[in-house]
Amino acid sequence: MKQTAIPYVFMRGGTSRGPYFRRRDLPGDLDVLSDVLIAVVGSGHVHNIDGIGGGTAVTTKVAMLSPPEDDWADIDYFFAQVSVEDRRVDYRPTCGNILSGVGPAAIEMGLIEPAGDETDIRIRAVNTGARIVARVRTPGRQLDYDGDTEIAGVPGAAAPVQLTFTGVVGSSTGAFLPTGHLRDTIDGIEVTCMDVAMPMVIARASDFGLTGHETVAELDADRPFFQRMEAIRIAAGEHMGLGDVSKSVTPKFGLLAPAAAGGTIAARYFMPWKTHPTLAVTGSQCLASCALTPGSVADGMLDRPTASPARIVLEHAAGTVEVLVEFSDDDGFSLTAAGLVRTARKLADGHVYVPHTVWPGPVASS
Secondary structure (H helix, E strand, C coil): CCEEEEEEEEEEEEEEEEEEEEEEEEEEEEHHHHHHHHHHCCCCCCCCCCCCCCCCHHHHHEEECCCCCCCCCEEEEEEEEEEEEECCCCCCCCCCHHCCCHHHHHHHHCCCCCCCCEEEEEEEECCCCCCCEEEEECHHHHCCCCCECCCCCCCCCEEEEEEEEEECCCCCCCCCCCCCCEEEECCCEEEEEECCCCCEEEEEEEHHHCCCCCHHHHCCCCCHHHHHHHHHHHHHHHHCCCCCCCCCCCCCCEEECCCCCCCCEEEEEEECCEEECCCCCHHHHHHHHHHCCCCCCCCCCCCCCCCCCCCEHHHHHHHHHEEEEEEEEEEEEEEEEEEEEEEEEEEEEEEEEEEECCCCCCCCCC
């Protein structure tokens, strides 16, 4: 079988991992690109046995990097969520965990030159238009993955990657509250539909007969809950102006409950057809914003901070994640910026191969 070699860097970004490519090394046509990414990951098999995916939604993600198309950014980041089993690619969302690896990957690829002991990299999320500044450790202008920063869901410690997000309100729908309401009732369940970094449908765990402190395995085994949640998510997607979302991973779904381990509030996050093992970076910002917003479904679950920036500690199935939210409540709640600290590590590099019949490779210029 003749094959096409595609250069890549394989990275863990936050609590996700996947291949990072130069956009120029992949087909421009999105239909062909989807076929290539499906082959790269091995979508269509529960174990992704014929590709480099890991058989879960957090290990079938792809980042594609390119020179920026606007004057603000240093790098453009185009994200693809490849399904594990059913050979689909979704370009609607972005991913904040994979984003954690964009700065280091851009340096590894020679797209960014380190600027000093720390390098600030301005990233434009192509899928949503969000702007993010990633601060990467580069002592002596050399990329360094060693450090003592730990994040829940990843063993060991590594160098911190500090992320500051702006321009994330209404990034997918154009509105902080896409339905125009702080609360909507769908199928008898009150939800807050919110778009901050990731469009989400957020509900109280107790309204589903849950505590909000269940393990991932317990939630994944609760198929009646997933069936009801999915029906609400699909209906909410229509109300949010996203159309038919039955085959899209957005909007995501989240549950909130009072904190039980010293955090601000407890959360469970869905991808959406399985429970996330921790929390998505994008979803964390939306959940933190919901927690801070008076009148949302979070009312009564926390003592809301009144001063900006607010430190919101979200308890999830594997630990906690801290979100620092800058906001104004002069004319209703409005988010200015949100910051998180993640880690990333290079796992491998070289070439990944797809069958020549899927894509014969770029046409050489004359």
